[in-house]
Amino acid sequence: MNQPLTNCLAEFRQALHGDNLTAMQRALGISPATNSASRRPLARYQPNSEILPLTHENICALSAKPATMRRAGFEPDFAGLTIEGVPGNVLPVITRYLLRLPEMVAKGRGLALCGGQGTRKTGTLALLAQAVYTFLPPPFAGEGGLARPEPVIYRRMPRLLRFLGQYVGFEQQPAWDTEFRQLCRVPFLLVDEFHVHTGGDRGADMLLELMDIRSTAPVVTCFALNGLWRELTNSPHPVLRQIREKLAPRTRQVLFTGESCRADGWEL
Numbered sequence: 663m664n665q666p667l668t669n670c671l672a673e674f675r676q677a678l679h680g681d682n683l684t685a686m687q688r689a690l691g692i693s694p695a696t697n698s699a700s701r702r703p704l705a706r707y708q709p710n711s712e713i714l715p716l717t718h719e720n721i722c723a724l725s726a727k728p729a730t731m732r733r734a735g736f737e738p739d740f741a742g743l744t745i746e747g748v749p750g751n752v753l754p755v756i757t758r759y760l761l762r763l764p765e766m767v768a769k770g771r772g773l774a775l776c777g778g779q780g781t782r783k784t785g786t787l788a789l790l791a792q793a794v795y796t797f798l799p800p801p802f803a804g805e806g807g808l809a810r811p812e813p814v815i816y817r818r819m820p821r822l823l824r825f826l827g828q829y830v831g832f833e834q835q836p837a838w839d840t841e842f843r844q845l846c847r848v849p850f851l852l853v854d855e856f857h858v859h860t861g862g863d864r865g866a867d868m869l870l871e872l873m874d875i876r877s878t879a880p881v882v883t884c885f886a887l888n889g890l891w892r893e894l895t896n897s898p899h900p901v902l903r904q905i906r907e908k909l910a911p912r913t914r915q916v917l918f919t920g921e922s923c924r925a926d927g928w929e930l
Contacts, residue, residue: 682779735816740788774891777918783886827865866901877908891915
């Protein structure tokens with residue numbers, strides 16, 4: 663691990679373990695958006711819409727928009743989904759979570775969306791991302807040299823592990839360092855296919871560092887995985903067991919049941 667990154671991680675930990683929110687925000691390069699002037703640098707992520715009141719009616723009308731989905735990192739085919747596409751057995755839980763979204767952000771409470779393949783877990787992650795853009799004002803001022811001051815980042819687990827494994831052997835890697843800082847401090851990090859563990863131990867070690875930082879910060883981490891959240895305690899991969907242990911107090915399992923929505927064989 664290069665020395666600048668080692669120093670950065672040490673600064674994060676010192677601020678976080680000291681339970682000093684101001685020091686933590688300074689270490690992460692963020693500051694509270696306490697007035698309209700401080701929020702202007704982030705205004706561009708909501709270019710053509712206003713923040714809507716967080717009501718049951720507005721949640722029922724929620725749909726994923728192409729622009730925000732692209733910014734968060736979703737594939738284009740998730741744009742246009744509506745809250746009605748969330749399976750009925752989990753819709754009440756997702757609705758209650760969204761109604762308490764500011765509280766969930768303040769407490770760092772995330773969700774683990776669990777179930778079989780094709781049960782619309784990824785689509786529900788997309789709608790959670792859209793809800794952040796729709797109902798929450800810019801949470802941070804976007805300071806600290808952020809190239810993309812977005813409130814949401816979506817990553818599939820294989821891509822995340824490939825990226826995190828690239829730090830070894832690079833003495834000067836400012837682009838990597840910038841993206842790692844974004845992953846540490848983004849208000850909402852959505853990790854899909856969390857049950858998939860690919861790559862070597864290097865990426866896994868940095869994934870553990872990332873989740874360790876986020877586990878004590880006022881940020882939200884949500885997962886989607888095949889299987890049950892508690893089953894990770896018996897995972898053959900130690901890093902998944904450790905991450906589950908770290909984030910268990912801040913994560914609620916939401917179980918998606920029913921038949922797969924994916925077609926078998928050719929699609930016409």
